[in-house]
Amino acid sequence: MEKFFFLMFAITALCSGLAVVTLRNPVHSAVSLMLCLVQVAALFVLLRSPFVAVAQVFIYVGAVMVLFLFVVLILDIKKAAIETFPPVKRRFVGGVIAVLGIELLAFIFASPFGTAPADAAETTTESIGKLLFTKYLFPFEVVSIILLAALVAAVIMAKERQR
Amino acid sequence: MVPISWYIAVAAVLFLIGVSGVLMRRNIIVVLMSIELMLNSVNINFVAFSYMLGDMTGQIFSIFTITVTAAEVAVALGILIALVRNRKTFNVDEIDTLKG
Structure with a gap:
């Protein structure tokens, strides 16, 4: 059951995180970043740390993202600032990041992290x-x-x- | 039970998404949001290891990270407003006054 919820939150967080980077309009990016931060707060609840989750929702979603949205709306972003992703000039950077990511994931899954104690108390x-x-x-x-x-x-x- | 390595993997992938946003996007607001993503993935790592080790120091540190991030965003957006008032550009590559 916990695995199901973990996968749901993690996949939503990753998809909305990808949307932050790929969407062309900064307002859409800000809203998907908000979604991503809420999902990460849910992951904190799964990690038995409700205080950090609530702080995340209050500070990130409540304060930081509202500040971002206000600035985006105040500054009136013209069509010139809207760009395509990925930019053709920077494909090479994307390749390097993908290689590094595969390496990082391989190391993480090869490392003996172990699992949390089954009776971990909620802090x-x-x-x-x-x-x-x-x-x-x-x-x-x-x-x-x-x-x-x-x-x-x-x-x-x-x-x-x-x- | 969900293995801890899954949480670490999610944090790593979120961090990489943030890095790609910083390196590949040219819009300064999206670059700032990508920095938020990276800081957030660090928080996932802190809380996951805190849970695994049964030690609350990780959670305390993640609270500090969240606070410092809030301060960083406030200053960054203030600088951004001052910058756009003077230069009228959102492109990171065009902001090179300090290059001399």
Whole structure:
């Protein structure tokens, strides 16, 4: 049963990820990226980590993708920006990436990763919070300063320059 | 049970899709979205290994990755808006002012 759900989510995620790269209109790319991120959140649920899944849906789908869509709509992309995929000039790059991908998959399936313990407990938000505010308190504070800096930087970058 | 290697394989293929988007697309917005795909595949790896090892550090790190990604996107889109206001181009190849 879990395999069925895994395959469903994984295939949808890969197809929509491919659509992000191949679709010509950036708005369509943004919507398929949203679909891909939701599928990845579902994979996180299958990996027994509901907190990361919810954070993924809130932050990626709720904030980041809405920001992307707003920018795409504000900037009014003309026909000039719309291109075909794959571009003829870059077929060689695609070949190299395909070879690397086959190599990577061969290594992954040849490696003895083993399987997860069958009775793996679902991690609770409580345990994540305890770990985050005790052992990883310093990285947490650093990340909050990074967020503050990014907030200020984004406002200053996007502001109309005073003449 | 789903073997962990399947999750790693999905993450690897998503990463490669993101790499191909960065290297082959010329539209800067799609390039940024491909970077999102790559960061997301890294998150799958973190959470999958965290599940396999029964250690929550991977999940904490994936939360940090998500946060830093949000910051990165905010700054990148701010730069993009400023850039398009000055240059009126979406093509990555035409943005070469720093080349000198």
